[in-house]
Amino acid sequence: MDFSAFLNPANLQDTPRLFTAIAEWLAVFVYFNIYKRKYHGRAFVMQCIGAFFIQVAFQFIAGILPLSFWIISMMGAVGLMYLSLYLVLDIKPKDCGVITTHAFVLAEFAASLYKQLYVWLVRFEHRESFDASFCVMFITYLCTYIIYFNVERGNITPNRNLNVNTKELVSVVITGVGAFIISNISFINTKTPFSATENMLYVRTLVDFGGMLMLMTEMGRRNEMVLKNESTAINQLFQRQYEQYKLAVDNSEALRKEMHDMKHYVMALKNEDDPNRRAEVLEDMEQAIAIQESFMNTGNKVLDVILTTKSLQCQKKNITLNAMVDGDLLADIHVKDICSLFGNILDNAIEATQQVEDLEKRLITMSVRSRNQFIIIECENYSESANVRLRSSQKRRMFKSNNLPRTTKKDNVKHGFGLKSINQVAEKYGGAMNCSYEDGWFKVKVLLANKNS
Known part of the structure; x- marks a missing residue:
């Protein structure tokens, strides 16, 4: 068998559409289990199954379209990932945009890493087969997503919205889009300053890995800042409640003194002939009695x-x-x-x-x-x-x-x-x-x- 055609840079980007769909679905599934969800149990299982088959169907359709539709197909895949996350998670639109970007870059990295390892295996084995490709995909995806899940869940506080603003969303999207463009530009045009004529898969994997690390690091830093601000706010709330207590102690002592002086109100009533003034004294007494009852x-x-x-x-x-x-x-x-x-x-x-x-x-x-x-x-x-x-x-x-x-x-x-x-x-x-x-x-x-x- 002539392996030169398979190892030709023009064919290295041909990751099987099924494997691409699996990578995208697994990236979404990871965040299903990190972020807070709307549904659990049977409803959640049905949503996961539905999302998987829709992603596979979309990639199958995208695979039969002309190459000129590649960018549109990628945008559609990202849109489906966003929709899946938004329907399953209890999430705000901007937060979903951030999570979708993270999931997409993760899927790109996993698919690229699988392809690079499989091409390396073919060079040594001098043969290719679907079984070997599937085994490499399975092991690569399993290790990648398990490691990512355990790291990323520490960056996101469960049961709380991210509450990202527009500036933060734009920054994350630019990072994700930038990583995608640089990692794939060699497959589109080999004459740009950022193109690689050799080892294109290695460059793609490395860039996707760098983009993924940047996004994860930024998420971790942001989470630390949110937790720090929240801790400060709660400590201030503790202090404010304590200050209210100390103020209430002073007020209570004053009120007790006023109750002790109740006899003066009685004497004032006995000696007061003005009806209006008498009514004022009676009102003060009623307030004092109400306070005492409290x-x-x-x-x-x-x-x-x-x-x-x-x-x-x-x-x-x-x-x-x-x-x-x-x-x-x-x-x-x-x-x-x-x-x-x-x-x-x-x-x-x-x-x-x-x-x-x-x-x-x-x-x-x-x-x-x-x-x-x-x-x-x-x-x-x-x-x-x-x-x-x-x-x-x-x-x-x-x-x-x-x-x-x-x-x-x-x-x-x-x-x-x-x-x-x-x-x-x-x-x-x-x-x-x-x-x-x-x-x-x-x-x-x-x-x-x-x-x-």
């Missing part, structure tokens, strides 16, 4: 101040706050952790409850109790914003796989830190946080290890 006595002074402050906020917003709390259970919890834990739980509950139009449903219940070896903290509130008639599958989509509810606010990067800080406190004390929603009621449940049990 004082909590849980057995934990820190929690008393927090609950008292939040109770006063609830009164101003026509919200009923019922608390059944054993504060003695929190004796081993640090002051700042108590502030962050209860401050964020109640702030979230108040924010949701004040949007309820029916005043009778403006209710927040909180309990702290002990069971077995855990301290159980539960807060439940009616949420009208979430109380829409949804199918059960849609209700499940309100929560991420880590059981943190999806924020209803536009900027899901800056918001949601409250629940994350609650979760951090729970994990710090050997526990966990769970969020649930049923029949219009939103519940946050926190478990803390009880050292005294």
Whole structure:
């Protein structure tokens, strides 16, 4: 057999269309298992099968088109990868553009590496066969995608959007397109400054590998920056809750002093003949009495101040706050952790409850109790914003796989830190946080290890 035709540079680009489709589908499948998905179980399996056969069918059609349609075919393949990712993943359009670019460069590298290894094998074996080609493809793809999966999943935080901006998207796309053009330019025109007349497959593989590394490195750097900024924001939230607590302590002392001076109000009423002035004194007394009724006595002074402050906020917003709390259970919890834990739980509950139009449903219940070896903290509130008639599958989509509810606010990067800080406190004390929603009621449940049990 004459191998010169096979080893001719003009034929080296002829990667079997089936293998190209498999490379593109596997690249998409990798991100199906790295990024957060919309669906699981049977629906996900059917989507994977459908995506595979569509990719194979497209590559088969592209293979019978004239060479002049090559660029259009590649754009179509990328478009199918984007569509597959967008339909399966819970992802924003710009984020999907970034992921698609990563997946496409990965597929190009895997296909190029397979072809280079197979050509090297043919040179030594002096024969070619589909079986040998398939074995090389299988081993190459298996190793490449497993290694890539284990590296790339560390660069992307699960269950969170990338939230890339237009500038970042353009930068990633330019990197991907640049790698593709330089790696394939020799197959189109050998007279450019970047063309290689020999070892074209080696150049293609090397360029694709470099482009892939650049994209992965940039993603890792970006993830580190996001995590750093998030950690800073959560620490600031901790500090803000603690500052609110210290301010509330000062206010509480002032209010207690005012209650102590209640007798002066009574004397003023006895000696006041002006009806208007008497009405003002009575109003001051009513406010003082309301404040006194708001004082909590849980057995934990820190929690008393927090609950008292939040109770006063609830009164101003026509919200009923019922608390059944054993504060003695929190004796081993640090002051700042108590502030962050209860401050964020109640702030979230108040924010949701004040949007309820029916005043009778403006209710927040909180309990702290002990069971077995855990301290159980539960807060439940009616949420009208979430109380829409949804199918059960849609209700499940309100929560991420880590059981943190999806924020209803536009900027899901800056918001949601409250629940994350609650979760951090729970994990710090050997526990966990769970969020649930049923029949219009939103519940946050926190478990803390009880050292005294």
